[in-house]
Amino acid sequence: MIGAVLMGIALVLGLIAAVFHVVFWLAFLPFRIVGVVFRLAFGVLLLPILAIVGIVVLLGLGIAAIFAVLLPLVPVVLAVLVVWGLAKLLARPAVAPPRA
Secondary structure, three states: HHHHHHHHHHHHHHHHHHHHHHHHHHHHHHHHHHHHHHHHHHHHHHHHHHHHHHHHHHHHHHHHHHHHHHHHHHHHHHHHHHHHHHHHHHOOOOOOOOOO
């Protein structure tokens, strides 16, 4: 018996809370709409800026990746240049050939 009474009270309080919830939701709906409009406006204004920043970041990361790949090759390139220079230097005749 007491359970049924408590269940009825809970049902009535729940219905009252639901009515208040709907009323307050409808009362604050214009403010929610204004908030959504402001969020969209700022999003549209920030989109080009974020796109430019993203492109700059991607370019920076691309340059960093190129350096990360090419920088370890510098000793090999220097060694090849030294060998090429020595080969070119030693390939010259020591004495000029006689003129005919």
